Amino acid sequence: MSTTAAKTLGLWNIAGEQPELPALIDPDGRAVGYGELVAKANRYALGLEALGLETGDVVVLLQPNGSELVAAYFAAIQSGLYIVVVNWHLVGPEIAYILADSGAKAFLAHERFADTAVAAADEAGIPASARFAVGTVPGFRRVEELGAGEGEGRPQRHTAGSPMLYTSGTTGRPKGVRRPLTGADPDQVPAASTWFFGVFGIGPFDEHVHLCGSPLYHTAVLNFVAISIQLGHPAVLMDRWDPEEMLRLIERHRVTHSHMVPTQFRRLLALPDDVRAAYDLSSLRVMIHGAAPCPLEVKRRMLDWWGPVVTEYYAATEGGGTVISGEDWLRKPGSVGLPWPGSTIRILDDAGEELPAGETGTVYMKMGESKFEYHKDKDKTEKARVGDLFTLGDVGHLDEDGYLFLHDRKADLIISGGVNIYPAEIEGELVMHPKIADVAVFGVPHEDWGEEIKAVVQPAPGVEPSGALTAELLDYAATRLAKFKLPRSVDYLDELPRDPNGKLYKRRLRAPYWEGHPVP
Known part of the structure; x- marks a missing residue:
C-alpha cells in the first residue's frame, strides 16, 4: 500500500490534496479514504456544535475499533473538545461513573454494547438529545442524525481538542488524565507527534502502514492510530485480535509497524511452525511493544523470528518514557532502554532521595515541562509527585550506562521474612513452562513471615489441574x-483476569486471600 508524498501533514490537509488516499482499513476490510473520514468527522463536529457543546466540553465514546470511532475522535480534536474513549469491558455503573465524573455532554455508543450503554446513560442522567448510537440502541438517536442538515463545512469553533484518558482503575476508581487545551490549530500536526514517532524511526509519508490489533480505548493504541493517519500512514484496524489473522493482515497490507503487548507475542509463538512460516512478514520495520513486562525468553524468541525490528518502550499517559531497540536489548537483556530525548528518569528512595546506579528504588520521570493532573483528584496528583517528577509506582534501577531495568510494581512487592521479592521475575520464569498458559504471583498472609508466595496458574489448553501438575x-x-x-x-x-492490552488485574486475584487480614 503506497502513500504518495503530500505537501503538508495533517488529516484535513491530506484530505484536501489526496482525498482518495486510504486513511483506514476497517475491520471488515473496506478502505476508508482521507476525504471520506474528514467528511464524517466534520459532520459529527457540526452536530456536536449544534447540540451546544463548547470548548472544553466532553464527548464519551463506547465503541469498538472502526472508522466511526476514529471519525468521532477527529471531530472532537478539531472542535476544542475532550474525547473519552471508554473500555467496553466495563459494566453499566462503571461507565456511568465515567460519564458523570467527566461531565459528558454527549455519549456516542455502539449497538454491540446496547444494554450497557442504556444502563450507563440512564444512571448518569445523560439526556436523550445527547445520546447517539452506531446501529440501534433503545432511547438513542442513530449517529447518522448527528450533524444531519448542518451543511458540509467545518465548525465555527476551530481549536484543538484533546483525549482525556481514564486510568485503568486496577487500584480503585479510574481517574481521568486531563491536560489543559492548547488553543492550537487542529490542522497543524503537533511537533510532539512527529517527535514521538521519530523516537521509533518513523517519519511522515515514508511508506509506513500501521496495524492496530488492540482496543482504541487504550492511550498508546489511540495515539498510534491518530498519529499514523496525521502523518500519511494508513491504519489497518482489527476488531478482535487473532494471531494468524494478524499475520495475514501483515502480508495483505504490507504492514510495517504496530503496537503490541507480550501476551500477543506469546500467542504468536504458540502457532504451529508451518502457520508461522506461511506468511510473508518481510515488510516489518518496527514492531513496538510496551504496557506489560515481557519475559526474557519470549523477547528472545520474537527477535529470533522477526529480527531486530522488535522495539520496546516504557511510558506513561502522564508523560515521559524510555525506548530500546532490538539490537540494544540483546546487549542489555531485560532493559526497557534509555530515556527519550527530553525525558528524565530518576530512581528515588522512600525519602525522595536519588539513588546511584545499580540501586533499586521507585522509578520517577518527567517529560520536559509537561503538566498534568488527575481529574478531580488533587490528592492522587500530589502523592504521585516528588518535585516536578511523578511515578507510576514501578520499582527498578538504572545501570551505569543509564539503561532502565524494571523489577515490578511497588504495590505488587512481596516482603517475606524481611526480604523483598519481585513477582514479575517469578512469573517470567513460570510462564515459559509448556503446561502454563498464564500465571500470576503475589503475596498472601503468613503468620511468621508476614507474606508467602502464591502462584495462580491458568493451565494450557488440555491440561488439567492436579497435585502432580503442582509438583x-x-x-x-x-x-x-x-x-x-x-x-x-x-x-x-480457567482464565486470569486481564484487560485486552495484557494488563493483569492482580488486585482482583489477591483480595480474597487477604480478607480478614490487614493488607501490608
Missing part, C-alpha cells in the same frame, strides 16, 4: 529460581 511446576521453578523466590502453593483458574 511438576514447583520442581521446574526450583531449577530456575532461588529457594526464597519459590511459590509455596499453587492455585488454578
